Amino acid sequence: MEQAPLDPERQLPPAPLEPLGRSDAGLEATGGEEAEGSRDAGSGVDTMTENNFWLKKIEISVSEAEKRTGRNAMNMQETYTAYLVETRSVEHADGQSVLTDSLWRRYSEFELLRNYLLVYYPHIVVPPLPEKRAEFVWHKLSADNMDPDFVERRRIGLENFLLRIASHPILCRDKIFYLFLTQTNYFFQADSRLKALNATFRVKNPDKRFTELKHYSDELQSVISHLLRVRARVADRLYGVYKVHGNYGRVFSEWSAIEKEMGDGLQSAGHHMDVYASSIDDILEDEEHYADQLKEYLFYAEALRAVCRKHELMQYDLEMAAQDLASKKQQCEELATGTVRTFSLKGMTTKLFGQEAPEQREARIKVLEEQINEGEQQLKSKNLEGREFVKNAWADIERFKEQKNRDLKEALISYAVMQISMCKKGIQVWTNAKECFSKM
Amino acid sequence: MGRSFGDKDLILPNGGTPVGTSSPASSSSLLNRLQLDDDIDGETRDLFVTVDDPKKHVCTMETYITYRITTKSTRVEFDLPEYSVRRRYQDFDWLRNKLEESQPTHLIPPLPEKFVVKGVVDRFSEEFVETRRKALDKFLKRITDHPVLSFNEHFNVFLTAKDLNAYKKQGMALLTRVGESVKHVTGGYKLRTRPLEFAAIGEYLDMFALKLGTIDRIAQRIIKEEIEYLVELREYGPVYSTWSALEGELAEPLEGVSGCIGNCSTALEELTDDMTEDFLPVLREYILYSDSMKSVLKKRDQVQAEYEAKLEAVALRKEDRPKVPADVEKCQDRMECFNADLKADMERWQNNKRQDFRQLLMGMADKNIQYYEKCLTAWESIIPLLQEKQEAK
Numbered sequence: 001m002e003q004a005p006l007d008p009e010r011q012l013p014p015a016p017l018e019p020l021g022r023s024d025a026g027l028e029a030t031g032g033e034e035a036e037g038s039r040d041a042g043s044g045v046d047t048m049t050e051n052n053f054w055l056k057k058i059e060i061s062v063s064e065a066e067k068r069t070g071r072n073a074m075n076m077q078e079t080y081t082a083y084l085v086e087t088r089s090v091e092h093a094d095g096q097s098v099l100t101d102s103l104w105r106r107y108s109e110f111e112l113l114r115n116y117l118l119v120y121y122p123h124i125v126v127p128p129l130p131e132k133r134a135e136f137v138w139h140k141l142s143a144d145n146m147d148p149d150f151v152e153r154r155r156i157g158l159e160n161f162l163l164r165i166a167s168h169p170i171l172c173r174d175k176i177f178y179l180f181l182t183q184t185n186y187f188f189q190a191d192s193r194l195k196a197l198n199a200t201f202r203v204k205n206p207d208k209r210f211t212e213l214k215h216y217s218d219e220l221q222s223v224i225s226h227l228l229r230v231r232a233r234v235a236d237r238l239y240g241v242y243k244v245h246g247n248y249g250r251v252f253s254e255w256s257a258i259e260k261e262m263g264d265g266l267q268s269a270g271h272h273m274d275v276y277a278s279s280i281d282d283i284l285e286d287e288e289h290y291a292d293q294l295k296e297y298l299f300y301a302e303a304l305r306a307v308c309r310k311h312e313l314m315q316y317d318l319e320m321a322a323q324d325l326a327s328k329k330q331q332c333e334e335l336a337t338g339t340v341r342t343f344s345l346k347g348m349t350t351k352l353f354g355q356e357a358p359e360q361r362e363a364r365i366k367v368l369e370e371q372i373n374e375g376e377q378q379l380k381s382k383n384l385e386g387r388e389f390v391k392n393a394w395a396d397i398e399r400f401k402e403q404k405n406r407d408l409k410e411a412l413i414s415y416a417v418m419q420i421s422m423c424k425k426g427i428q429v430w431t432n433a434k435e436c437f438s439k440m
Numbered sequence: 441m442g443r444s445f446g447d448k449d450l451i452l453p454n455g456g457t458p459v460g461t462s463s464p465a466s467s468s469s470l471l472n473r474l475q476l477d478d479d480i481d482g483e484t485r486d487l488f489v490t491v492d493d494p495k496k497h498v499c500t501m502e503t504y505i506t507y508r509i510t511t512k513s514t515r516v517e518f519d520l521p522e523y524s525v526r527r528r529y530q531d532f533d534w535l536r537n538k539l540e541e542s543q544p545t546h547l548i549p550p551l552p553e554k555f556v557v558k559g560v561v562d563r564f565s566e567e568f569v570e571t572r573r574k575a576l577d578k579f580l581k582r583i584t585d586h587p588v589l590s591f592n593e594h595f596n597v598f599l600t601a602k603d604l605n606a607y608k609k610q611g612m613a614l615l616t617r618v619g620e621s622v623k624h625v626t627g628g629y630k631l632r633t634r635p636l637e638f639a640a641i642g643e644y645l646d647m648f649a650l651k652l653g654t655i656d657r658i659a660q661r662i663i664k665e666e667i668e669y670l671v672e673l674r675e676y677g678p679v680y681s682t683w684s685a686l687e688g689e690l691a692e693p694l695e696g697v698s699g700c701i702g703n704c705s706t707a708l709e710e711l712t713d714d715m716t717e718d719f720l721p722v723l724r725e726y727i728l729y730s731d732s733m734k735s736v737l738k739k740r741d742q743v744q745a746e747y748e749a750k751l752e753a754v755a756l757r758k759e760d761r762p763k764v765p766a767d768v769e770k771c772q773d774r775m776e777c778f779n780a781d782l783k784a785d786m787e788r789w790q791n792n793k794r795q796d797f798r799q800l801l802m803g804m805a806d807k808n809i810q811y812y813e814k815c816l817t818a819w820e821s822i823i824p825l826l827q828e829k830q831e832a833k
Contacts, residue, residue, distance in 0.1 A: 227680070230679055234669070234673060244661050262794050265798075413827060416822060423815045427812045430805045431809060433805045
């Protein structure tokens with residue numbers, strides 16, 4: 001497996017020394033989904049090089065979504081959604097932004113970009129895409145991919161994805177990422193190496209840290225999916241509770257018509273019950289936001305797992321190479337000393353057809369020795385690759401861990417804030433209703 | 441006063457309204473009109489009754505609950521200033537029947553439902569017994585507050601007798617004259633038109649019962665939804681705990697959220713319990729009340745119908761004119777007393793109803809406010825925990 005980060009073909013020239021603090025700021029702005037800015041115009045700030053595209057600070061946004069019809073690979077008509085990816089450069093001094101690039105991309109193109117990153121940056125925990133199909137839906141939400149609410153949330157998720165890449169110290173410099181943002185007709189196919197990620201194999205000496213990490217990512221996936229499922233059910237039930245209270249509004253109104261002194265109090269209380277019932281829509285819409293934040297980490301867990309798999313792949317490769325080398329060495333030794341310990345075809349034929357001539361043996365030994373030499377070189381370089389991978393991967397994993405802790409803490413805080421707001425609204429409505437009842 | 445037709449044809453011996461008759465019903469209606477305002481004050485109250493201390497009795501034949509009835513009074517009708525007796529539901533039921541028999545012109549408060557489906561509800565559970573106790577206490581208090589019913593002999597015996605069963609067997613002897621006479625109305629008379637004011641009361645009661653029924657259904661539905669919400673919450677909270685076990689820096693925040701959701705679940709459970717125990721029974725009580733009121737209205741109609749029929753019969757006979765026969769006069773008395781009692785009771789009922797519902801609905805609002813306040817406290821208290829900078833572990 002290639003080591004991509006140092007590959008000059010893939011990377012733009014390194015940036016001059018700019019404080020990485022700006023990158024982190026971009027990270028925070030995307031990850032935490034701060035309440036202050038609207039989500040419609042998110043922004044990522046990045047450091048760039050002098051030479052080309054990354055000249056000034058840039059802002060990336062996925063600003064629009066549009067329904068399209070076209071023909072697919074099998075020439076059948078299909079409907080899909082296209083998203084407008086806009087890039088703006090921000091002047092240092094006055095903060096004004098100028099639109100530099102703007103093009104339409106569909107979900108499958110985002111997928112291609114991500115697959116590419118997965119293969120060429122195997123040690124990086126690659127940011128995930130928003131879900132392909134609507135999952136964890138509670139009854140009021142639609143499971144339809146064309147549903148405007150789903151499209152809107154996906155638009156935000158896609159923007160988030162691009163911002164995460166733009167704020168990653170290594171990924172942001174990738175050429176293909178740049179082309180994705182700027183060139184409509186760039187094209188590359190999914191790598192066959194991607195398939196290798198899903199193959200099954202056994203590794204003899206796995207790195208303990210990666211095994212533990214894989215275990216953690218499995219558990220994380222499992223617990224977050226469970227959480228999302230139950231949360232959807234909770235939302236459903238809560239919706240029911242609030243909406244039924246709306247019935248009080250109508251019946252209090254009807255009852256007030258036959259009452260003299262009680263009438264006014266009942267009528268106005270009924271109005272507050274209506275307010276209560278309709279307040280749940282906004283509350284649950286806000287909560288979807290929280291669910292989306294959890295979903296991102298559900299998918300991130302998958303990306304984490306992929307890094308572990310890649311490590312396993314490398315390890316497996318290494319072990320196979322070492323095994324191969326050891327068996328060649330043994331063969332060589334046997335030929336040289338004349339003892340046959342290993343079972344080989346050559347050995348068998350020798351037994352059956354008699355010993356071969358010394359010249360033949362010499363020739364074979366020579367070939368083996370060459371192969372052994374080559375093998376030893378390869379093993380050395382594979383070992384080096386392996387160590388590099390582990391070092392780089394672990395660095396990104398540490399970065400990822402910090403990001404995750406920060407983001408999820410923010411998400412929990414904003415969830416708590418939502419709950420507090422819901423409680424306060426509840427107290428307000430019932431206090432108003434109580435006052436109306438007191439006037440009965 | 442409910443005279444429908446033929447006023448001009450009648451010359452009453454007294455030349456006026458039948459205030460002068462000595463029937464207890466009419467004097468009581470006078471008393472009603474005088475005492476109406478005093479009742480609401482409570483300052484002239486001279487009778488206090490409480491129901492408490494439920495106890496289970498296990499016998500060979502059956503198991504049942506008795507309640508202690510404590511009475512404090514300065515009334516002359518009571519020999520002692522204070523009484524304490526034990527009664528079971530059966531005794532209350534007997535009392536109510538006796539009151540209906542002996543005071544048919546008055547609205548008798550309802551009792552909580554007699555029959556309980558044995559499989560579904562535990563008759564001896566704390567919640568059920570407490571709910572029933574409250575309803576029985578309400579029942580006696582309503583009678584206590586009534587200027588006529590509170591002086592009823594059966595009521596007195598109920599509150600004071602050591603051996604109620606012995607008294608029950610005596611039965612018939614204590615029926616009042618009015619009770620007797622009304623009891624003998626066979627119901628063969630059909631009323632032509634209900635007078636406007638009673639028709640209005642009838643229509644009101646119909647609509648009222650309808651609306652209460654709807655509110656009862658809504659309240660039950662809300663409780664059902666809340667319980668289902670609670671079930672989900674009880675699964676939701678612990679998942680955060682499970683997650684917390686996987687994490688390092690996030691462990692405390694996640695555990696905090698789990699605990700918080702747990703606290704909210706408990707608060708919700710308290711809300712649903714309160715609503716079930718305090719809110720629904722009172723609604724049901726008022727539905728029963730309006731049902732029994734409608735039957736009193738029908739009895740009134742009977743009395744009026746009898747009077748009108750008799751009057752008509754007299755008008756046709758011609759020979760007794762201009763003197764009105766005594767029994768027709770009695771009928772008229774009866775009808776007018778009934779009307780007066782009923783109107784007074786309706787007004788009292790309307791007032792009490794307003795107060796009861798005011799209290800009930802404010803209580804409902806209060807319970808919801810308390811629920812949200814508990815949740816608010818829980819969430820506000822974990823914000824500092826979530827914001828805390830964790831040390832590297």
